[in-house]
Amino acid sequence: MIKLWDLRSTSEKPVQSTSLAEDSEIGVTSMDRHPFQGHIVAVGGYDGMLTVYDMRKAQTPVTVMEASDSCLNDLRFHPERADHLFTASESGAVWHWVPLSAKSPTSSGPSGNLWLSGDLATQQLNIKEILPSLPLAVNSVDLEKVDxxxxxxxxxxxxxxxxxxxxxxxxxxxxxxxxxxxxxxxxxxxxxxxxxxxxxxxxxxxxxxxxxxxxxxxxxxxxxxxxxxxxxxxxxxxxxxxxxxxxxxxxxxxxxxxxxxxxxxxxxxxxxxxSETKRTFQENQMEQEDSIESSQLNKEFLIETIHVPSIETFLLDIMDKKPVVITGAMDFWPAMGDSRWSVNYLRKIAGYRTVPIEIGSKYTDDAWSQSLTTINQFIDDYILKPSATSGYLAQYQLFQQIPQLKKDILVPDYCYLGDCDDIQVNAWFGPRGTISPLHYDPDHNFLSQVVGSKYIRLYSEEVTSSLYPHGQDLLFNTSQVDIENPDLKKFPLFSSAPYVETILEPGSMLYLPPRMWHYVRSLSTSFSDSLSALENMKSENTGILLKIGSCQILIEKLGLLKSRQSSSSGFIYRKQNVLKLGH
Missing domain, CATH: 1.20.930 (Transcription Elongation Factor S-II; Chain A)
Structure with a gap:
C-alpha cells in the first residue's frame, strides 16, 4: 500500500491511498518515480510483484507484473531511457526489463506510456538477467554514470x-x-x-x-x-x-x-x-612469545594504566596531556568474545581476500617493499612458519574492504569528543618481531590490542631534537635511531631522552596524544587496531563537557542515568548523549 501526504496540510491523514485491491494491504519494499512523468510510480512488494500506478487518478495499479518469486528489494528506472527498468530481489536475481519495440516510451501502449499499458505491458517487455547467479540477496540497485x-x-x-x-x-x-x-x-x-x-x-x-x-x-x-x-x-x-x-x-x-x-x-x-581442509592454528604451539614481561620493565618508566576512565576524566586529565593504557573498554567487543579472532576465524571470514602487505621488518629498511597476497597465503608464509623476511599487514584500512570484520570491533566513545565522526580504523596483523620504527602521528590515536602482545616505548614531542628525525620530506616524522640498538656515536643526545614504556596485552587500549613519538615491536603473533581521530577534536567541546561534569554528578545521585558500561571511575557516554546533556 502507498499513502500520499500533502505536507502543506495540517491534517495527519493521507490525501490518497493505493493498494493492489480494496481488501489488500501488501507491504511495499521499494519504489521509484518515472524520471520524466512524475505521476507514474513503480512499486515493488514483499510478494515479488512489480506494480505501476498512475498517481493522478488510480487507487489501484494500472499494470501488475510478476518480477520475482521472492521479495522485490529494489527497483530503478533508467534515468535517461525510462522505458528500461532494473529490479533486484531477495533471491539474488537482478533483471533488466527491456522494451521489445524501439519506439520511445511516450508512444507505447494506448495510454501513451509503456508502463501504463496494463496487460499489454507484459507483451512489450523482455526480461534479461544481467548478473550471474550469486548466492546472496541483492538489497539495492543503483544506476551510476562515469563522467x-x-x-x-x-x-x-x-x-x-x-x-x-x-x-x-x-x-x-x-x-x-x-x-x-x-x-x-x-x-x-x-x-x-x-x-x-x-x-x-x-x-x-x-x-x-x-x-x-x-x-x-x-x-x-x-x-x-x-x-x-x-x-x-x-x-x-x-x-x-x-x-x-x-x-x-x-x-x-x-x-x-x-x-x-x-x-x-x-x-x-x-x-x-x-575447502577440503580447514586448518586450525594454536599460537602457543607455533611460536614462543618473546621473554620480555611487564615485571621486567622499570616501574618508574611504566605508562599509567586506568580502568575505563569516564568521559570527564578523559577530557580533563588525559586528552592531549599524557598517554594512558585503558583497560575494560574492549570487554564488549565481539572480537574479544563470541567472534574471538584467531587465524582460523580470519581464514573463514577473509581467507581468500587480496590485501597489500609490507615485506621487511620495518619500513625504514633498504630492502623494505610491498606486495599483494591473499590472507590465506599471508598466514601460510609469514604466520605459521618462520620466514627469513617478515611480512606485515600494516596500517591498512582492512575493515573498509571487509566490513564483516568491522562488526567485531566497537569504536570507543572517546573518539567522538570532536566535531568529526570520520574515525580512521587501520589493521596491524603480523608475526613476532615486526616493528614500527620510532615515529609520530598528527592525530589522536587509540591502539587496541586484540591478539598477542606488543612492546611499546614513547617519547614526548619536547625531546624531538634528541630523536634525530630524518631530514627528507617523506620520513620527516620518523627517527633515524634504532632505539633498541642505538648508535650513540652518531646520535649522542638520544641516551638522555626520557621515555615511558609498556607491554600492551590483549584487551588493552593505548591512548596516544598527537605528535607523541612511539616505537612498537610485536612480541608474538599480533593483531591490533588503531583508531585515529582528528587532532582538533578537543577544544570546541571543553566548555560543554565541563557542564556535563556537574550534570553527571547530579544525574548519578538521582539514579537516572543508565549506561551500557559503568565502573568505579564513572560512565561512558555516546556522543549524542553528551551533546544533549550539554545544552
Whole structure:
C-alpha cells in the first residue's frame, strides 16, 4: 500500500491511498518515480510483484507484473531511457526489463506510456538477467554514470564498447553464455584495466581524479562477472572473481552500494565451504612469545594504566596531556568474545581476500617493499612458519574492504569528543618481531590490542631534537635511531631522552596524544587496531563537557542515568548523549 501526504496540510491523514485491491494491504519494499512523468510510480512488494500506478487518478495499479518469486528489494528506472527498468530481489536475481519495440516510451501502449499499458505491458517487455547467479540477496540497485568528460576519449570509447557488449552477451537467449564472446570481452576488460592502472600510478595518488578510480571499480566488476561465467566448474572462477573484486576495492572507489564488497564476501564464504581442509592454528604451539614481561620493565618508566576512565576524566586529565593504557573498554567487543579472532576465524571470514602487505621488518629498511597476497597465503608464509623476511599487514584500512570484520570491533566513545565522526580504523596483523620504527602521528590515536602482545616505548614531542628525525620530506616524522640498538656515536643526545614504556596485552587500549613519538615491536603473533581521530577534536567541546561534569554528578545521585558500561571511575557516554546533556 502507498499513502500520499500533502505536507502543506495540517491534517495527519493521507490525501490518497493505493493498494493492489480494496481488501489488500501488501507491504511495499521499494519504489521509484518515472524520471520524466512524475505521476507514474513503480512499486515493488514483499510478494515479488512489480506494480505501476498512475498517481493522478488510480487507487489501484494500472499494470501488475510478476518480477520475482521472492521479495522485490529494489527497483530503478533508467534515468535517461525510462522505458528500461532494473529490479533486484531477495533471491539474488537482478533483471533488466527491456522494451521489445524501439519506439520511445511516450508512444507505447494506448495510454501513451509503456508502463501504463496494463496487460499489454507484459507483451512489450523482455526480461534479461544481467548478473550471474550469486548466492546472496541483492538489497539495492543503483544506476551510476562515469563522467566521461574527465576521461580520455579512447578509454571512454573502450568502456562504452565493453558495457554494450556485456549487455548484449547477457541478453542472449541461451542459458549458457558464448564462451568465445566472454573470452574476447575479458581480454578487452583486462586491456582497459591495465590502461586505468597506469593512470592511477601517474603522479601522486591524491591528485588522481576520482572518476578514474570509479572506472577501475566498474571494470573490476565486469571482470568478476566474466570470470564467474568462464570458469563455472571448480573453484578457479571463484578465486579469480574475488581477486578482481578486491582489486576494485583496493584501487577504486565505492560503487553500486558496496556491490563489490558484497560479492567478494559471498565468494569467500563459498570458497571456505568448498575447502577440503580447514586448518586450525594454536599460537602457543607455533611460536614462543618473546621473554620480555611487564615485571621486567622499570616501574618508574611504566605508562599509567586506568580502568575505563569516564568521559570527564578523559577530557580533563588525559586528552592531549599524557598517554594512558585503558583497560575494560574492549570487554564488549565481539572480537574479544563470541567472534574471538584467531587465524582460523580470519581464514573463514577473509581467507581468500587480496590485501597489500609490507615485506621487511620495518619500513625504514633498504630492502623494505610491498606486495599483494591473499590472507590465506599471508598466514601460510609469514604466520605459521618462520620466514627469513617478515611480512606485515600494516596500517591498512582492512575493515573498509571487509566490513564483516568491522562488526567485531566497537569504536570507543572517546573518539567522538570532536566535531568529526570520520574515525580512521587501520589493521596491524603480523608475526613476532615486526616493528614500527620510532615515529609520530598528527592525530589522536587509540591502539587496541586484540591478539598477542606488543612492546611499546614513547617519547614526548619536547625531546624531538634528541630523536634525530630524518631530514627528507617523506620520513620527516620518523627517527633515524634504532632505539633498541642505538648508535650513540652518531646520535649522542638520544641516551638522555626520557621515555615511558609498556607491554600492551590483549584487551588493552593505548591512548596516544598527537605528535607523541612511539616505537612498537610485536612480541608474538599480533593483531591490533588503531583508531585515529582528528587532532582538533578537543577544544570546541571543553566548555560543554565541563557542564556535563556537574550534570553527571547530579544525574548519578538521582539514579537516572543508565549506561551500557559503568565502573568505579564513572560512565561512558555516546556522543549524542553528551551533546544533549550539554545544552
Amino acid at each position: 566521461h568528460k574527465k576521461l580520455n576519449p579512447s578509454i571512454h570509447e573502450l568502456f562504452s564498447e565493453i558495457t554494450q557488449k556485456y549487455v548484449e552477451i547477457r541478453n542472449t537467449c541461451s542459458s549458457q553464455l558464448p564462451e568465445t564472446d566472454c573470452s574476447t570481452l575479458l581480454l578487452k576488460v583486462d586491456l582497459a584495466i591495465n590502461y586505468v592502472w597506469e593512470q592511477l600510478h601517474t603522479g601522486q595518488w591524491k591528485d588522481v581524479d576520482p572518476e578514474w578510480r570509479k572506472l577501475y571499480s566498474h571494470l573490476s566488476l565486469f571482470k568478476a562477472f566474466l570470470c564467474l561465467e568462464l570458469e563455472k566448474e571448480g573453484s578457479s572462477g571463484l578465486v579469480n572473481a574475488i581477486a578482481a573484486c578486491d582489486m576494485g576495492l583496493i584501487m577504486g572507489e565505492p560503487i553500486l552500494d558496496g556491490l563489490l564488497s558484497n560479492i567478494a564476501n559471498s565468494l569467500n564464504e563459498k570458497l571456505w565451504k568448498l
